[in-house]
Amino acid sequence: MGEVKTVSEILQAEGITKHYGGVYALKGASFSLRAGEVHALMGENGAGKSTLARILAGSARADGGTVRVHGEPVEIASPLDAQRLGIGIIYQELDLFPNLTAGENIVIGNLHFPEGRVVDFRRIEDFCRPFLRQVGLTCAIATPAAALSIGQMQLLAIARALSMDARIILMDEPTSALFDDAAERLFRLIAGLRERGVSIVYVSHKMEEIFRVCDRATVLRDGETIGTVETQSSSVDEVIRMMVGRELRIMARAGRRAAGDVALKAENLSTAKLKSVSFEVRRGEVLGIAGLVGSGRSELGAALFGIDRITGGTLRIAGRPYAPGSPRAAMSAGVGLLPEDRRLQGLMMRMSVLENATLAVLPRLSRLGFLRMGQEAASLGPVARRLALDCPWVTAPVSQLSGGNQQKVLLARWLLLNPDVLFLDDPTRGIDIGAKQDIYRLIDELAAEGKAIVLVSSELPELLHCADRILVLNEGRITARYDAREATQEMILSAATTAVPSPGAQR
Amino acid sequence: MPDSGMLRRARSLAALVGILILAIVTSPTASDGSRIFLQAGNLTDILRQISLIGILSLSMTYVILTGGIDLSVGSILALSTAVTAMFLTRGYTTHIGVAILTAVLASAAVGALNGVVIAATRIQPFIVTLASMIGVRGLAKWLTSNQNIDIGFGRDLAAEFASIFREKAIVIGAYACAAALFWVVLARTVFGRHVRAVGDNEKAAEYAGLPIRTTKIWVYTLSGLFSGLAGVLYAAENHQGNPNAGVAYELDAIAAVVIGGTRLSGGKGSISGTIVGTLIMGVLTNMLRLNNVDSNVEMMIKAVIIVLAVAVQRERN
Numbered sequence: 001m002g003e004v005k006t007v008s009e010i011l012q013a014e015g016i017t018k019h020y021g022g023v024y025a026l027k028g029a030s031f032s033l034r035a036g037e038v039h040a041l042m043g044e045n046g047a048g049k050s051t052l053a054r055i056l057a058g059s060a061r062a063d064g065g066t067v068r069v070h071g072e073p074v075e076i077a078s079p080l081d082a083q084r085l086g087i088g089i090i091y092q093e094l095d096l097f098p099n100l101t102a103g104e105n106i107v108i109g110n111l112h113f114p115e116g117r118v119v120d121f122r123r124i125e126d127f128c129r130p131f132l133r134q135v136g137l138t139c140a141i142a143t144p145a146a147a148l149s150i151g152q153m154q155l156l157a158i159a160r161a162l163s164m165d166a167r168i169i170l171m172d173e174p175t176s177a178l179f180d181d182a183a184e185r186l187f188r189l190i191a192g193l194r195e196r197g198v199s200i201v202y203v204s205h206k207m208e209e210i211f212r213v214c215d216r217a218t219v220l221r222d223g224e225t226i227g228t229v230e231t232q233s234s235s236v237d238e239v240i241r242m243m244v245g246r247e248l249r250i251m252a253r254a255g256r257r258a259a260g261d262v263a264l265k266a267e268n269l270s271t272a273k274l275k276s277v278s279f280e281v282r283r284g285e286v287l288g289i290a291g292l293v294g295s296g297r298s299e300l301g302a303a304l305f306g307i308d309r310i311t312g313g314t315l316r317i318a319g320r321p322y323a324p325g326s327p328r329a330a331m332s333a334g335v336g337l338l339p340e341d342r343r344l345q346g347l348m349m350r351m352s353v354l355e356n357a358t359l360a361v362l363p364r365l366s367r368l369g370f371l372r373m374g375q376e377a378a379s380l381g382p383v384a385r386r387l388a389l390d391c392p393w394v395t396a397p398v399s400q401l402s403g404g405n406q407q408k409v410l411l412a413r414w415l416l417l418n419p420d421v422l423f424l425d426d427p428t429r430g431i432d433i434g435a436k437q438d439i440y441r442l443i444d445e446l447a448a449e450g451k452a453i454v455l456v457s458s459e460l461p462e463l464l465h466c467a468d469r470i471l472v473l474n475e476g477r478i479t480a481r482y483d484a485r486e487a488t489q490e491m492i493l494s495a496a497t498t499a500v501p502s503p504g505a506q507r
Numbered sequence: 508m509p510d511s512g513m514l515r516r517a518r519s520l521a522a523l524v525g526i527l528i529l530a531i532v533t534s535p536t537a538s539d540g541s542r543i544f545l546q547a548g549n550l551t552d553i554l555r556q557i558s559l560i561g562i563l564s565l566s567m568t569y570v571i572l573t574g575g576i577d578l579s580v581g582s583i584l585a586l587s588t589a590v591t592a593m594f595l596t597r598g599y600t601t602h603i604g605v606a607i608l609t610a611v612l613a614s615a616a617v618g619a620l621n622g623v624v625i626a627a628t629r630i631q632p633f634i635v636t637l638a639s640m641i642g643v644r645g646l647a648k649w650l651t652s653n654q655n656i657d658i659g660f661g662r663d664l665a666a667e668f669a670s671i672f673r674e675k676a677i678v679i680g681a682y683a684c685a686a687a688l689f690w691v692v693l694a695r696t697v698f699g700r701h702v703r704a705v706g707d708n709e710k711a712a713e714y715a716g717l718p719i720r721t722t723k724i725w726v727y728t729l730s731g732l733f734s735g736l737a738g739v740l741y742a743a744e745n746h747q748g749n750p751n752a753g754v755a756y757e758l759d760a761i762a763a764v765v766i767g768g769t770r771l772s773g774g775k776g777s778i779s780g781t782i783v784g785t786l787i788m789g790v791l792t793n794m795l796r797l798n799n800v801d802s803n804v805e806m807m808i809k810a811v812i813i814v815l816a817v818a819v820q821r822e823r824n
Contacts, residue, residue: 327716337714344711345714346714349707349708350707351774355703359704362700369696371695413715
């Protein structure tokens with residue numbers, strides 16, 4: 001025995017890198033887990049937490065770095081490898097087979113359940129029963145997974161991990177879809193598992209939970225490990241500082257404009273995901289919206305744009321009542337929405353740059369239903385120059401462009417439509433620095449022209465830079481309002497991650 | 508750099524040229540030594556033979572571009588033959604135009620119903636049109652009491668109709684006009700753009716405020732309408748209203764569309780491709796028949812061609 005190994009370290013990851021295309025999700029991240037501890041993996045959206053969890057569970061492969069289990073270097077090339085090493089994962093979007101029964105979900109692909117040639121339901125029952133009891137899931141083994149509640153599905157997924165003899169269980173944002181009582185039950189289960197020596201990696205960005213459930217927390221930022229703290233001797237503030245990191249110098253935009261008339265006013269706006277949201281945005285103003293994924297920030301856009309049904313409250317545009325029933329209605333009322341996911345919700349990947357850009361304004365570029373091709377081609381020119389759109393030719397398929405240029409094509413669609421109120425949902429996600437700068441400049445220009453801009457962003461420095469005022473959404477409610485000049489990243493992150501006290505007065 | 512669409516079109520065109528050459532080479536010769544395949548009569552026969560499937564495949568291209576499918580076109584064609592023949596032979600009208608118009612409008616109505624159900628319920632088009640394929644076939648059989656309605660060769664209205672609309676020039680002309688229409692509408696109109704956009708990414712079409720439902724209703728209506736038109740031509744050519752006509756035509760039409768490079772998943776495809784696909788199938792059939800290949804063997808060869816054609820046009824990723 002040459003060197004002394006820390007026996008208590010059950011899992012160690014060092015120098016883990018992972019990139020998707022040109023974008024690094026992890027840059028030499030490290031992480032180490034002790035036997036029988038609950039260890040939080042924390043960070044902002046895009047910090048790399050989920051990627052690291054997936055690598056440890058064998059569902060993504062690292063480009064570099066080493067993973068050791070009980071001090072031995074291991075290769076985790078597939079979920080089956082992870083299973084052999086005793087590593088189980090509970091995904092945020094639970095990876096159950098909805099049409100299979102609870103029992104079948106546990107035994108399928110399970111190395112500890114020797115399959116016969118014939119499905120033997122009694123054997124499945126005998127195998128599953130103890131694990132279901134262990135997690136406190138009382139449903140019949142023949143219940144289809146789809147018939148379970150989200151909380152029950154999660155317990156089922158944990159039972160499956162236990163049945164695979166997992167000594168390390170990774171949980172990726174396990175409470176994001178749970179109601180309070182289900183979350184409580186989960187916390188008790190986690191405590192029970194720890195008692196029995198199971199180690200748990202708890203991926204989350206909810207502060208309360210972490211300080212309640214976890215022994216230690218490792219913070220990731222931009223794909224790197226910032227540090228690990230004992231929750232006993234640390235504080236929410238310290239962790240938030242680690243998550244936010246470098247003190248970015250906030251450049252206030254030169255020459256703040258006096259905001260104009262109220263362009264959009266929401267009073268007690270409620271939808272399935274929003275709870276009594278009130279705000280207004282004026283012409284010439286950029287209203288920033290901060291919040292975690294799932295906080296209701298995208299749902300706010302969906303409500304304003306006539307996609308989500310509005311269940312309560314009122315909207316006004318330039319003082320007139322506004323009740324959008326469809327995106328079409330929203331567009332004709334002068335509202336535009338740049339959606340969060342440009343590939344899924346924005347672009348027609350098989351169509352050309354030009355066709356994508358002009359899609360929403362075709363009636364204007366046609367006569368009696370026939371396109372005026374020359375006019376269409378000409379319409380893009382000024383907009384493309386303004387966006388500094390870089391594409392070889394406008395008839396190229398939009399799929400051939402870089403992410404930043406694809407986003408510009410989508411922005412071109414809205415510039416052509418020229419709405420008074422423009423909701424930009426995370427417009428710089430996954431694009432290069434140059435394109436980001438172009439988009440910041442554009443936001444500035446549009447505001448200067450008297451447009452009312454609502455800007456959602458996952459990046460706080462970006463919000464602080466671009467917005468005049470900032471609202472923080474948390475679980476569908478506005479939890480803070482700031483003047484952007486006075487707000488700090490710490491304040492915003494705290495308002496975005498602190499649990500919202502369930503108000504007794506409201507439903 | 509040519510875009511991938513052009514490249515694929517070039518490939519299917521190359522396939523057509525290849526089959527044409529093969530057909531010329533293998534063609535039996537007439538007594539004067541000329542190749543039968545190349546005789547004007549034979550070439551126009553090919554065009555006339557592909558016209559009905561050709562018309563069906565044009566509107567099928569739109570349906571498939573939106574990401575849908577229409578399995579009911581064969582049944583609608585049968586309904587149209589029945590309605591045409593009934594109106595002409597039973598004295599419901601004294602005007603050929605009225606009979607044709609009724610048949611075509613009835614067919615369009617069935618198509619519109621398909622479209623409305625698909626747009627309103629969001630049940631998969633495969634299922635909705637499978638249902639109407641069965642139901643409309645039943646309707647045609649019920650209307651005709653399961654009998655063929657013969658159109659005679661005399662001097663009556665029905666015979667006059669048949670003699671006009673079985674003319675090669677009329678049949679081929681109808682296909683050519685329909686092809687030109689579908690081509691222009693797809694390439695040059697707002698509607699055509701919407702058809703492709705909806706099939707490319709329906710979610711994004713919603714976020715762009717496009718009239719998704721209206722677009723869908725229209726493509727199925729057009730599919731019904733042109734199936735009806737094909738039915739009118741079928742009735743004239745075969746001198747009968749036949750409730751059993753057009754069985755499996757939907758599959759031939761779909762085959763022509765996919766051979767022409769249109770993706771079944773929607774969003775990508777062209778009318779020119781579909782025309783080439785239809786021609787490939789027509790020339791192939793003609794070549795095999797000229798060489799007295801057993802019609803069962805012909806089906807097997809077609810099967811291979813379909814898979815090959817789609818395999819070459821696959822995008823490499």
